[in-house]
Amino acid sequence: MKTCNLCAGLAAALLLTSCASTQPAAGGSELVVFAAASLNGTFTELGKEFEASHAGTTVKFSFDGSSALVDQLKQGAPADVFASADRSNMDKAVAAGVITGAPEQFTSNVLTIIVPTGNPAAITGLDDSLTGKKLVVCANGVPCGSATVKLAEALGVTLSPVSEETKVTDVRTKVESGQADAGIVYVTDAKASADLVESIPIQGADKARNDYLIGVAKDAKQAALAAEFIALVKGSRGQEVLKAAGFGE
């Protein structure tokens, strides 16, 4: 009697988990793109254009930290395209064997300083004006954090942040709310915050440039579509959209 009940319980649990997997739109094909969170706005726009030019196709995005996406791919999450915010994460993905062929660099991002509107702490750049002020950066190890450390070293500046955030959005919100005097984020993040912050460019920012790479996932169900999407991203239209958002070459 007791074993029967346990079996029933396990069966119920399995049933619930299997219900979670979603089915693609009937009749059409679905392209699954895993992309770094900083690509949210740009890729969503490109995704709509892709759907328009490829009738019957839906593009489904999963935006997250590059490291988390690599983990998911390693666990067998279904994806067709992977776009990473830095080289080291893409290298991890390739080493784990979840990428087919050689990934390509399609854009880059550099760091800038953002300050609350009105620049209340009178920051002038990545220099002494930061001393004694509340600076917020990304934590070392996270793509934008690693870039910050690299840049500071390259420019010979010592930074004393009051907080090292795990997600770039957390840096942005702290500056937007005025809690922090300054934050170091990507140019694309500064643009995303628009009027809520002011940007102060960093001299020599491209000493720590993050290269964004894109590749086709190993068990892609839509390999052909994946290649076409990558072509769109690397093509003139894709580059136009990316530049408008602040990305570099």
Place this chain on the structure above:
Amino acid sequence: MGCDPVSSLAVHAAIASRGVALDLEVAEGSVVALVGPNGAGKSSLLHLVAGLAKPSSGEVRIGGREASTPDHCLPTHRRRVALLTQRATLFPHLSVLENVAFGPRAAGNSPAAARTRALTELEAVGCAEFASRRPDALSGGQAQRVAIARALATEPEVVLLDEPLAGLDVAVAAEVRHTLAARLRGRTALLVTHEVLDLWTIADRLAVLTAGKVVESGPVAELLTRPASPFLARLGGTNLIAGAAVGTDLLEVSPGVVLRGLADPEQPLAVGAAGLASIQPEAISVHLTAPGGSPRNTLAAQVTGIEPRGQVVRVHLAVAGHELLADLTAMSVAELDLRPGAHVWAAVKATQVRLYGR
């Protein structure tokens, strides 16, 4: 009504929201029992004295000093008033000795002095051997005795008791009653009870409360041997019938129904005036047919209820518009096949009917 200088406790207060208006004076060293139906105001009286209820008008004086008025109420902890209820309510986290020493400690005594005092009180109630035990290791009777010791350890001016024996079984209650009687002797106390044995054993005086007022008060013996109301008669365990005197030893209790009895020399009947007849339940005999003969009181009756009480059965009878209780043996009740609604004859000897004027 001036303030009697000998009064240890004077209550002349009303609580409008509870519908009570109480007037009671208690002399020092007197134990007054409070009786009455539920909701008559007995608890309200205790609350007024304890400072747990505020009067809407009037005042309460304890030991000659003002304790409660509508504007100013001395807080409970500044009155020297002790409270004992049905539940011993000992502090579960303290030992028996610490419980009894609680009051003296709160009064500022040193721990040693408080403990000595506590031991004295515990010995007086026969519970000294439990001093180091926890309350949950005590039986109901032991706990209640410890509660008595705890209450008296504070040397209260007034002791308030709210049916302290009601939660105990009969044998245990008897022991505790004995303890209570001994410890309350000479103290000013108010005792709410329904039990007539408490009245005889513990109390000196009796106050009857009905509908928020004190309607009668006086010495216990006086009120119970010559009860002036059916309530008191019931309490004392007798039957009481009111009527009009038509002779020095005759009382007409309803048109055409006359009782013959022995007149009380201290409160004789005055012909034409109101009078009372008091009959003990065991003096009434019940017959299925009218018994003949000698000058006895024989009255037509109808059985309205049967109440087994161990070896004795209390039969409720409706007689000439009054309710009488008759105590019969179980065997008699069975032989006569008595049941509610049965028509019977109640007989009682004249010598067992006490008549007295109102």
Place this chain on the structure above:
Amino acid sequence: MIRPALPRWLAVPATAAAVFLAVPLLAMLVRVPWGRVPALLSTPAAVDALWLSLRTCTLTVVVSLVLGLPLALVLSRTRGRWAAWGRVLATVPMVLPPVVAGLALLVALSRRSWLGGWLASIGIDLAFTTAAVVIAQTFVAMPYLVVSVEGALRSAHDEHAVIAATLGASPSVVLRRVTLPLIAPAVASGAALAFARALGEFGATLTFAGSLQGTTRTLPLEIYLQRELDTDTAIALSVVLIAVAALLVAITARLSRGAIGTTSGV
């Protein structure tokens, strides 16, 4: 007393529920790289996070006791609308999503707010400090203490308090010698719950206090970061959190059982 039987089919959903709750926890335990755990847990970052969490949670419990006990006592004695509203106020932080709690604290205390600005002007700058962590944790954890204690107070210590008063104890003495000892088990279990809640506090801390090793990066924030860097470390730290949480819950259960014994006093 013989207990009436439950319908047998209840075992099915009950087992499913137990499995549902147990599987993620068991999966974690299986995934833990047990061999590497000592090394993973002894890195400066991990040690700092553990110590910081311990320090801030202890402080949080102390503050919760100092502020929460009086609140619970007052709420338990007050009747009517004030009490009802008071209780709602005391309970709301419990059901708020932590991020909302963090936002609320930010709006109230950040430099740009009236209160925060005034504090800054007298030299108290809360942002990005350990004090901010304690504030965030207390905001979400104190309600657990208040609710636990108020519950215990309402289940009849009035009788004991009244008797104590008749014995001559002033309200302060009654509180100290009667009420507090009697509710001690509920206070302890409430404190344990508050500690557990403070330990797991994440959203409010992140939004309001920031994340800096040794100052504000508590254990949950460290796990959040390690999730991006080294999954094994994140899992090892998570298991520590699970273990401490389980221990606290067990203590709470033990204390609640003990409390039921004392309130049925003579």
